[in-house]
Amino acid sequence: MSPPEHFLVAYEINPWMRADQPVDRDRAVRQWDALRTALLDLGHHVHVLPSVAGLPDMVFAANGAFSVDGIVYGARFKYAERSAEADAHRAFYESAGGWKFVPPTQINEGEGDFAYLPGRGLILAGHGFRTETAAHAEAQEVLGRPVVSLRLVDERFYHLDTALAVLDDQRITYYPGAFSASSQRVLAQLFPDSVLADEADALAFGLNLVSDGHNVLVNTEATAYADKLTAAGYHPVPVDLSELKKGGGSVKCCVAELRAA
Numbered sequence: 051m052s053p054p055e056h057f058l059v060a061y062e063i064n065p066w067m068r069a070d071q072p073v074d075r076d077r078a079v080r081q082w083d084a085l086r087t088a089l090l091d092l093g094h095h096v097h098v099l100p101s102v103a104g105l106p107d108m109v110f111a112a113n114g115a116f117s118v119d120g121i122v123y124g125a126r127f128k129y130a131e132r133s134a135e136a137d138a139h140r141a142f143y144e145s146a147g148g149w150k151f152v153p154p155t156q157i158n159e160g161e162g163d164f165a166y167l168p169g170r171g172l173i174l175a176g177h178g179f180r181t182e183t184a185a186h187a188e189a190q191e192v193l194g195r196p197v198v199s200l201r202l203v204d205e206r207f208y209h210l211d212t213a214l215a216v217l218d219d220q221r222i223t224y225y226p227g228a229f230s231a232s233s234q235r236v237l238a239q240l241f242p243d244s245v246l247a248d249e250a251d252a253l254a255f256g257l258n259l260v261s262d263g264h265n266v267l268v269n270t271e272a273t274a275y276a277d278k279l280t281a282a283g284y285h286p287v288p289v290d291l292s293e294l295k296k297g298g299g300s301v302k303c304c305v306a307e308l309r310a311a
């Protein structure tokens with residue numbers, strides 16, 4: 051995680067961002083800290099990557115890389131405004147030891163567009179707005195896991211992690227309307243027991259969640275979606291990240307999962 055000490059809506063690169071919208075940075079820091087505390091309370095170890103002045107979106111740490119079994123496929127951001135974030139993430143993995151970092155040649159936004167199902171050894175990957183399909187093939191070569199390409203078609207859900215999340219080793223949750231008809235068929239075929247979300251759930255950023263297989267950290271606004279998680283046997287833990295939503299992200303965007311070897 052990287053604190054929102056320099057968070058600002060300084061440019062508009064997704065439909066949620068309004069450059070004239072004021073941001074209460076102290077409130078953003080408090081909300082981010084509550085998320086970090088919730089992760090610690092659930093027994094997770096949280097590494098904090100220092101934020102860098104001039105990189106207002108760095109709080110969305112999930113976009114900085116994608117790791118599977120100790121191999122890290124680095125990010126290459128679509129927009130110049132975010133490109134230097136990739137260097138900070140790379141420096142972390144290279145100095146931490148124990149990681150094999152592979153620099154990308156193709157545009158990809160890390161866990162924003164890549165998700166991993168450990169029980170199936172399968173990577174799900176989004177394209178259409180940010181990550182390019184060539185990066186899906188590159189990730190498959192780098193990480194040695196099959197990559198299922200999914201086409202995103204609604205610009206409000208510009209990253210895979212706004213529309214789909216991994217709930218446990220085998221199961222996912224997603225909003226079908228964010229995907230092309232063919233990608234919806236692929237998801238229905240591979241994951242017939244998914245927890246399906248509707249448009250309102252996705253607009254409340256409910257799918258931008260972090261799950262440990264039982265406890266699900268989920269945006270507070272997504273109350274109806276939280277009920278669906280409960281009905282499916284999960285334990286939703288609401289987290290308020292309303293300030294960060296002004297940048298177009300929520301729970302999952304703030305958390306880069308470190309999948310060590």
Ligand SMILES: CN(C)C(=N)NCCC[C@H](N)C(=O)O
Nearest residue numbers: 064110162209297298299303
């Ligand atoms: C859930 N999402 C979309 C993320 N994984 N990341 C949020 C990135 C927000 C940033 N302003 C941008 O537009 O890149």
